[in-house]
Amino acid sequence: MNFTEYQTKSRATAKYPVIGHGVIYPTLGLTNEAGEVAGKIKKVFRDKDGIISDETREALKAELGDVLWYLSQTATELGLSLDEIAEYNLAKLLDRQARGKIRGDGDNR
Numbered sequence: 674m675n676f677t678e679y680q681t682k683s684r685a686t687a688k689y690p691v692i693g694h695g696v697i698y699p700t701l702g703l704t705n706e707a708g709e710v711a712g713k714i715k716k717v718f719r720d721k722d723g724i725i726s727d728e729t730r731e732a733l734k735a736e737l738g739d740v741l742w743y744l745s746q747t748a749t750e751l752g753l754s755l756d757e758i759a760e761y762n763l764a765k766l767l768d769r770q771a772r773g774k775i776r777g778d779g780d781n782r
Contacts, residue, residue: 676755680745687746699746706739 689698713733717725725733748755769775774782 676759679741680749680755683742683745684749686742687749689746694750696747696750699743699750703740703743703747706736706743710736710740 687699689702692698710733713729713736717723717729721729745755748758766775769782
């Protein structure tokens with residue numbers, strides 16, 4: 674499956690309230706799900722000596738899928754495709770790498 678297919682198919686399951694603007698609900702969901710991923714990773718180090726078990730890996734796969742779903746809906750609400758986001762991001766990172774600016778802070782480095 675590619676990004677375009679995922680974005681198109683996932684849209685059929687996008688049933689959520691419009692809060693002011695259609696982008697608000699999926700953006701809030703995206704931050705919530707990303708926090709759930711971070712929480713599971715935190716607990717790996719707190720409770721499991723930093724070892725990611727097969728069970729934890731499956732749980733993370735499910736949470737990352739939720740992140741992908743909300744990212745997809747946010748992009749769709751903004752009229753963007755996941756393909757163009759991925760291409761833009763990779764070009765930006767490769768440019769930074771070529772200029773020796775892959776590390777550091779700030780969007781415009």
